[in-house]
Amino acid sequence: MRRKLVAGNWKMHGLRAQLPEVEAIASAAAANPSVDAALCLPFTLIHPAAQVAGSLPIGAQDLHEADKGAHTGCISAPMLVEEGATLTIVGHSERRGDQHETSHDAYMKAAAAHRHGLKVILCCGELEAERAAGRAERIVQSQIEKSLPDDADPSWLTIAYEPRWAIGTGKTPTADEIASMHAIIRAKLRMMIGDDKADGIQILYGGSVTGANAAQILALDNVDGALVGGASLTAEKFVPIIEAAASVS
Numbered sequence: 001m002r003r004k005l006v007a008g009n010w011k012m013h014g015l016r017a018q019l020p021e022v023e024a025i026a027s028a029a030a031a032n033p034s035v036d037a038a039l040c041l042p043f044t045l046i047h048p049a050a051q052v053a054g055s056l057p058i059g060a061q062d063l064h065e066a067d068k069g070a071h072t073g074c075i076s077a078p079m080l081v082e083e084g085a086t087l088t089i090v091g092h093s094e095r096r097g098d099q100h101e102t103s104h105d106a107y108m109k110a111a112a113a114h115r116h117g118l119k120v121i122l123c124c125g126e127l128e129a130e131r132a133a134g135r136a137e138r139i140v141q142s143q144i145e146k147s148l149p150d151d152a153d154p155s156w157l158t159i160a161y162e163p164r165w166a167i168g169t170g171k172t173p174t175a176d177e178i179a180s181m182h183a184i185i186r187a188k189l190r191m192m193i194g195d196d197k198a199d200g201i202q203i204l205y206g207g208s209v210t211g212a213n214a215a216q217i218l219a220l221d222n223v224d225g226a227l228v229g230g231a232s233l234t235a236e237k238f239v240p241i242i243e244a245a246a247s248v249s
């Protein structure tokens with residue numbers, strides 16, 4: 001039985017003044033032990049958040065594929081570990097869009113994170129035009145083919161399906177569309193790494209998840225949690241999503 005994971009992604013939001021939100025979210029997570037929760041924060045908040053988060057895992061949103069080197073402005077896995085991170089997102093669609101990252105980049109970054117003991121949330125998802133053209137399934141399958149790490153295993157890898165057009169827009173796919181894509185991802189994982197490992201990997205949905213729609217989305221087959229952006233920035237908005245996950249677990 002896969003546990004539900006509710007992970008927040010603060011993106012480029014948050015100063016130390018927001019650390020009380022981290023503390024409040026950590027308390028709520030501890031009060032809902034049937035569900036896993038985590039927060040992926042800006043690099044600058046990882047260390048201070050890890051000091052106040054108790055058992056709530058604190059993660060990053062990206063990393064460089066190399067451990068060190070002449071890469072101005074970049075952060076490596078060993079640096080994240082030293083700051084207290086225990087997980088990281090890779091391949092988020094905003095990195096793919098804004099920084100032109102590819103699925104191969106995500107593959108390399110996932111490998112770097114795993115080398116240093118970080119858990120990984122590997123993102124995939126189609127653009128609106130790709131869905132309109134009937135190419136959503138093929139695009140997502142291709143992203144998984146190119147980015148799934150060599151030794152993918154549920155002990156450290158989670159997949160997040162995030163249709164780009166649903167991120168921060170208030171638009172969500174229908175329940176059937178979400179369940180269908182998650183089933184396609186599960187089938188792809190089974191083909192690539194076998195049923196046992198594939199069936200243990202959590203597949204999260206991301207894109208305009210809120211306290212109002214979380215329970216319905218999280219109850220769908222093969223939806224093992226949520227990757228939440230805007231609604232993860234405050235305990236007031238994020239805790240109801242954790243509680244919704246607990247209610248369907």
Ligand SMILES: O=C[C@H](O)COP(=O)(O)O
Pocket residue numbers: 009092162166167168169206207208209227228229230231
């Ligand atoms: O990583 C999180 C996703 O991009 C979802 O963002 P959102 O919940 O603001 O739509």
